[in-house]
Amino acid sequence: MIPPLNLRVLAFFDARFQFSGPLWQALGGGDPWQTALAAYPARRHHSPLLQPGKALGRYDLADAAAAGRVVAVARSAGIGGFVLDCHRFADGYLTGADCLDPWCDDDFGLAFRWTPAPAPLLDEDAAADDAAALMAAISGFSPLVADGRQVLVVNEPYKLPDPARTVALLRRAAQAAGLGGIYLVATAAEARGGLLDAGFDALLDPSPAQWRSCKPAELLNGYTFLQAEAGQADGGMFDDTIMNYAQFVNSRMVDRPTRGKVFPRVVLDYADWPDHPRGGATLLASTSSVLYRRFLAGALTHVAQHFPEGERLVFIDSWNHWRQRSQIEPTTQFSTTVLDETANGIRQGGYVALTRVGEPAPGRSPAVDYDVIAALCRQIEDELSAPA
Amino acid sequence: MLGGVAITGGRLTSFDFRYSMGALTPRDLLDSATSPPGRMVWEVARRTLAEVPDADAVVVSNPLVASRGGRLATLLRSGEALRCPAVLTDAETFPVAYVLPRSLFDQGLGRFLCLLSANRAATDAQLLSQLTGQIVPRRRTPLASLHPLPKITAQGYILGDNLAAWHAQCANAVRLIRTRDDWRRLPFAAHHPNHAGDVLFFSLASRLVPPGVLAFQRQVVCRDYLDIFQDCGNRLEPIVLDIPPVSRTGDMSDGRYFLDSLAHIDADVLAGTFMVYCRFSKSYSRTPFNLVDHARFSLGDPVATLDDTLYRRAPAVHSRCGLPQRPLRVLMQMSGGWPLKTYPVNDRRILVRALVRLGVQVTVLDALDTVADGATPATAGTTAALAALIRDHHVIVSVDSFPLHFASQILGHPTVAVFGPTFPGNSDAPRRPGYRLPPPPRPCNPCGGYKGCPLDSGPDCHNHPSPADLVAAILDVAAEAYGPAAIPLRGDAA
Incomplete structure (x- = not known):
């Protein structure tokens, strides 16, 4: 099932679920599923991690048939590709893409996410070598392209001391590696901050932990606060950030056009408490697969209406980040419910986008001066709110 | 999920149909909120027969419950020899599936399936018996009792008073067929009397359904909205209801209003019309489809592809203000x-x-x-x-x-x-x-x-x-x- 209008839905993918091969060895061997799932709630509000369902089970991506099944299930839901992390190892990078690549084609491609090394660690030459190693690691696979170029997501771009220099470095390295060109996506919430000026092609909503886009839910009243402070109740809620899912979804979608060319990141659930056992976790509360479906459909409609035809991407976070509870893979507890809602969301978004074909994008009519209108409305609003 | 099984000389071929969330394919049904469950039975039967044109019979699961075609086939193979027509039930008396002879569709009687109650096996068996002229047995399957049912099923059907409404339309149809030799030629009326916008959508739908597939000839409409019915060019004949429209506050359900309203319709009209409940059997906002398409499906149009939907139709009307451009x-x-x-x-x-x-x-x-x-x-x-x-x-x-x-x-x-x-x-x-x-x-x-x-x-x-x-x-x-x-x-x- 491929969505219409060149819409592509990508899912972040953890390729470490394999029991042999270079990535497995580089990460120290062992059972990757055990590593991902061996975490137990320490707080009342920590939802337990879910378990892989029987549809895919605890697969070994090094097994070609298992990797093929994973890709087939993703394709059938309407997903058009995976985004794999680039893991730094020795002088290069490993992605695990070789396991998935045999099952990819023009309709299902691979994109990559790169987290830059901390700035002081790399001098000019080392940075160039690092970029060359990165390009070597991501080339040679069925690429997921936007605007005709392979997609690379740059994570935490705000840590780059000079984003423009890094962009130039990556583009040169991509040319040298024979990629022809590269489509650079920075993880950032809005066009302000100069990342597009620095040469990035587009932005991508950060993860819930990177960008708390709405106020935390007020789950505790003063009474409970005092009780927890006195040690008579679980005080963990003060250490973690808990966001109501409905508020979170709204905050991610409201006024999107004003944020510029930012690809939506659709999240079903998020709870990174296993990696923050002493507090500081980010959690979504009261999640809903129905609202997730609407989130996904709304995101698809948005990119269909506002982005050029070759650059209509929506990212799902995630396909199999089990340790953050954000996976959309089938689970033991909920079977294929979430995956079904993913497919439904993609169908629904594709249909709605089709119904709006031919509609002029809001705010782009040459006949209307939007700035004058906005100023006039603000002025009237001020007049009405002024005391009589 | 809706299951369909084609029976061809004892061979079973099963199919799964989905309530569509946006795609429209031969296996995706437009999830019409204004269609009673029986309308889905008709549609699944029609599509199953399209898949297996030489089938002798089709079996369709009850739309109120989720059932794959494979599960239906398993139920059919278990127990005593299958009879056709028949109503399959759970361990008690709730209908799980309908075994329908091909002749029902060859004779053009498929639309009568809209009248099924989908919750009373005995009444549904009587309806099928009247339609086919055969004794229709209820065959109990090994499926555990489906009771208690939720208020809203996973398929999106709102039960409550709707159960009684669907049952009433079925029971009334059985009585009508028994009393009228000319029942095959009697008109179908869509009971969708309110509100203003909904009457408009049904009126528009009645104009968009191709004449060959329009299964209805009449529509019940509140007098308050009769002008809308007429001014929107409704092709159906109105049956005017002289009671106020149902309140939007939820004090009275659509199902209860349907039941009460029957007492306010002329007895002669009722004695010559098959009344089909076409108010909301589901929440219409579950799916992205336009209510005009919901209504078209109710009236018999399969709306089978995206090209059939309202959005792919070139607008046929054009109006402009005749006054000078300024002032706006x-x-x-x-x-x-x-x-x-x-x-x-x-x-x-x-x-x-x-x-x-x-x-x-x-x-x-x-x-x-x-x-x-x-x-x-x-x-x-x-x-x-x-x-x-x-x-x-x-x-x-x-x-x-x-x-x-x-x-x-x-x-x-x-x-x-x-x-x-x-x-x-x-x-x-x-x-x-x-x-x-x-x-x-x-x-x-x-x-x-x-x-x-x-x-x-x-x-x-x-x-x-x-x-x-x-x-x-x-x-x-x-x-x-x-x-x-x-x-x-x-x-x-x-």
Whole structure:
């Protein structure tokens, strides 16, 4: 099932679920599923991690048939590709893409996410070598392209001391590696901050932990606060950030056009408490697969209406980040419910986008001066709110 | 999920059908909220026969319950020899599936399946018996009892009083067939008497369904909405209901209203009409399809592909204001069928004042308090009066309510549609020049909220487009429909 209008839905993918091969060895061997799932709630509000369902089970991506099944299930839901992390190892990078690549084609491609090394660690030459190693690691696979170029997501771009220099470095390295060109996506919430000026092609909503886009839910009243402070109740809620899912979804979608060319990141659930056992976790509360479906459909409609035809991407976070509870893979507890809602969301978004074909994008009519209108409305609003 | 099984000489071939969330393929059914479960049985049977044209019989699962074709086939293979026709039940008496002979469809009697109760096996067996002229047994399967059923099934069906309504239409049909030799030729009536917008959607649907597949000849309509029925060109014959429309407050369910309303329909009419419950069997906002397409499906149109949907049809109507371009005249309807649809008062004041300062003449329907902001209040008691008012203005701006649908879908007048708590795809118009839908900024619609926002419990919906967006859309659509000279010059605001 491929969505219409060149819409592509990508899912972040953890390729470490394999029991042999270079990535497995580089990460120290062992059972990757055990590593991902061996975490137990320490707080009342920590939802337990879910378990892989029987549809895919605890697969070994090094097994070609298992990797093929994973890709087939993703394709059938309407997903058009995976985004794999680039893991730094020795002088290069490993992605695990070789396991998935045999099952990819023009309709299902691979994109990559790169987290830059901390700035002081790399001098000019080392940075160039690092970029060359990165390009070597991501080339040679069925690429997921936007605007005709392979997609690379740059994570935490705000840590780059000079984003423009890094962009130039990556583009040169991509040319040298024979990629022809590269489509650079920075993880950032809005066009302000100069990342597009620095040469990035587009932005991508950060993860819930990177960008708390709405106020935390007020789950505790003063009474409970005092009780927890006195040690008579679980005080963990003060250490973690808990966001109501409905508020979170709204905050991610409201006024999107004003944020510029930012690809939506659709999240079903998020709870990174296993990696923050002493507090500081980010959690979504009261999640809903129905609202997730609407989130996904709304995101698809948005990119269909506002982005050029070759650059209509929506990212799902995630396909199999089990340790953050954000996976959309089938689970033991909920079977294929979430995956079904993913497919439904993609169908629904594709249909709605089709119904709006031919509609002029809001705010782009040459006949209307939007700035004058906005100023006039603000002025009237001020007049009405002024005391009589 | 709906299962269908084709039986060909003892060989079973099973199929799975989905209630579509956007795709329309031979296996995806348009999830029509205005169709009773029996309409889905007919459609699945029709599509199963299309897959296996030489089948002797088809088996269709009860739409109220989720059942794959494979599960149906397993149930069919277990137990005693299969009879056709038959009604398969759970361990008690709830119908699980219907075994339907091919002859039923060859004789053109498929539409009678719309009358199935889907919750009383005995009544459904009687209906099939009357239709086929054979004794229809109820065969118990090993399936455990389905009771208690939820209030709303996973398939989206709202049970409660709807169970009694579906049962009543089935029982009435059985009586009618027993008493009338000419029952095959009696008309079908869609019982969908209200509200204003819904009557409009059904009227439009009746015109869009190809004549060969239109399964209905009549429609029950409240007298309050008879002008809408007529002025929207409904092809069906009206059966006028002289009682007030059902309240929107939820005090009375659609199912209960159907049952009560039967006592107010002329006995002679009832004695010569198959009455099909076509108010909401499901929540219509589960799926993105337009209510006109929901209604078309109810009336017999399979709406089988995306090209068949309303959005792929070129608009056939075109209306423009005959007055000079300037001053621009804008008509507004800013309150809808329920409180949360109403455009927030403060935003409405900003909108009206901004337009007035730009030199636009603003008329607002049903809102006397807008005089203070420079607007002219107006009312339109009939569709004829409303049509005259609309044609007397260059652009109409309306929330999701009857004037919006009337202006955009029946007249084809330049329109700006304002959606907040409801999902635009369910009731907006196909794209055409002279139509704008400023998108609601958030994905929380449809929220189902009636009096207040489910998120913050406040009285207003925050998902309506801002006044600035609406002013821009109004001027944009005016420029498109009447030329750039129609809109106030830049800088007029100063």
